[in-house]
Amino acid sequence: MKPSIPKGTRDFGPQDVQKRNYLFSIIREVFIRFGYQQIETPTLENLSTLTGKYGEEGDKLLFKVLTNVSGEENAPAKRGLRYDLTVPFARFVVMHQNELHFPFKRFQIQPVWRADRPQKGRYQEFYQCDADIVGSPSLMYEAELAQIFDLVFAKLGIPVHIEVNNRKVLSGIAEVFGISDHFTAMTMAIDKWDKIGPDGVVREMTQRGISAEIAEKLIEVLGNNDLEYYRDLLKNSETGSLGIAELDTFWKYLSGYNTTNKIIFSPFLARGLGYYTGCIFEVKATTVEMGSIGGGGRYANLTEIFGLPNMPGVGISFGAERIFDVMETLNLFPSHFSERIKVLFIAFDEPSHLYAFNALSKVRENGICSDIYPDPTKLKKQIKYASDNQIPFVAIAGETEVESNQFMFKNLETGEQKSYTLEELISFLKN
Amino acid sequence: MKPSIPKGTRDFGPQDVQKRNYLFSIIREVFIRFGYQQIETPTLENLSTLTGKYGEEGDKLLFKVLTNVSGEENAPAKRGLRYDLTVPFARFVVMHQNELHFPFKRFQIQPVWRADRPQKGRYQEFYQCDADIVGSPSLMYEAELAQIFDLVFAKLGIPVHIEVNNRKVLSGIAEVFGISDHFTAMTMAIDKWDKIGPDGVVREMTQRGISAEIAEKLIEVLGNNDLEYYRDLLKNSETGSLGIAELDTFWKYLSGYNTTNKIIFSPFLARGLGYYTGCIFEVKATTVEMGSIGGGGRYANLTEIFGLPNMPGVGISFGAERIFDVMETLNLFPSHFSERIKVLFIAFDEPSHLYAFNALSKVRENGICSDIYPDPTKLKKQIKYASDNQIPFVAIAGETEVESNQFMFKNLETGEQKSYTLEELISFLKN
16 A cells, blocks of 8 residues: 555655744744734534635635544534634633733644645645734824834835735725626726736726726826825725825824835735725735735624624735745755754764763763664664765763773765864754 | 534633633644654544554544535535544654655644543543654663653653553563463553552452452552563563563663652553554653653554554554643632733823833834733723733833833732833833
């Protein structure tokens, strides 16, 4: 039997795990620095929690879970795998509302599962990294989330544009053009701008019942990204003006802050999903074609679906898998990690092997990542094990070293070598 | 609709996640220090990988996964949830054998799922923390794994005994007593010593076909925990003597090493599971009744089930959920974590709120976990938010502070307060 893993899933070997941990730890550190608290929800949710929350298409992509335990053999599935982090978070807030202090700032870094057709860069099991605030309408949080995007991508070394728009501005535009009834058609279409271009967007809109004349005029208008232009355009639309005011407040909070990356007003940004109601965000790498690598926005009510009204919120999500690919493409991962093994002990015979193992224990007591070849076998084989595992130094012990209470310490990269006592060796590796 | 989560699963709120992260990070740090490399395997495995690997009982406890995607609606389940970390690791080694360098030292900290009847302390979704070495028969690794147990529990502050035995010693004893045919009956019975006592063990053995006379004699013999006694007892058993020699080598490697906790030869330790073939371990807290909180042992062949022979290994596992409970009982978690929010900014009006938000951005640029109340609302309400979130300091800004370019900095625990410039505030919080 030749073993395999399901299509759309992945094994992560040591190098991939180190890279992924590096990526997650930077996102995590920034979330924590900004006062977000980590929660975790179970992989298994009741199907009733998940069903109907992601549209008809989403329902089809839910993984359902069965057991063989007695009484359940032929029963329909009652559990499903987490499909995103938002619905479980909403459920969490409702279930724990009496233990939480609002506004509640949480982050969550966990895998989710979707029965999508596997293809390059799309997996059935992948990580999401979300930060949300619930229980406050303050626009200050929008500013804070933009700062988080900026800082994370600065730390990762990925040059990005952070695009900002406001659903109320889009709504005002629809009002001005008299197509409020076709608002979803409009946002769904302009959302595809990057993929299908202006002609494509016009075609999409006309197919969805917007006249070609209006569609073309709309494209022309949206090409303008000067906020002052929209302030004037929307001055008679209450909703539109409110959207402009929200963007003003957002920028007011950022006025004293120097970002590494540009934050750009982008009228074409629509975030097709119906549930956003205020500011919306999307992040794009400027030096690689990759689509959106982060996004988010304000929603009027997160928890209404579970019976708890008046819980406005705003949140962002990092597209971890795409960010990983961007970092590989731009060669942004460190060439080696602080957690790598620094020295491999190598011995010539049984007594020196025991001598080396005792020394190794002392090295490890000093918090230094270190190892030993398990047998006093051929030197060449042991050296090969060190280089195969990217270990930069070896500490060799034979009869002479045991007698003089030293080690032959060798830099495998330069070939340089030197006799060291154990104390000298530890002090060298600590610095 | 009142939301709930499936029985046997758990939400982890911020405090629990901090504690769990603390526990996992200590285990992780020690694994890495000892040269183990982290891997991750998918949650979803092919059912064919899992089925038949955990006995009949295990097969019943597997969670099976279905989808609604076209072509799969009525098909039987082909995927299952990870049931432990050992079988996926064996599969990983076989699939990636050409990329790995042996001996391969890996660790893995991931959740597993079992459709067990939920009860106190037993969950359907829980974490395992495993470290294994495959591709070497060296007894040095047994010594290293005992050191890892010792160091992790020392760091956590849990006093433990690390019990050691060898399956070959048990096999030799069965030989000497002429009950080699009843070896499994014997190990299964003595494994329950802690739970059912000597009379219970004798009863178990007689029920499984061992004569009462032999069973009672066996209990008497096993009461002796002097290795020299067994060396003599087993001198004519080849297997038994080999087991004694293995324990000698194990102790030889530890001879130069001072452990925090006692490592004890325990003839009653049997690890009922059939697959161990050499040294076996079990860890018990000495000041709390909790059963085993760690265990492991040597196996002759990890990967044979997937067609790759000659892959001996040895590994250990930390019982994370039980260790968590022990730490709660003994009050061993830090009272607060380094990642907590250190200061909350508080403002009296709109201008001072903006002033405070700009200052906060600078504080965060200095890597300090910090936050601000989102609106310039009543002082009392903002102070309450700080204490509800266990934030030790507040930095208050009103008209006076904006004018003097300062903050009223207050220690919420002592009530002490002082005017600070932003620089003074940052420098105070950094130390």
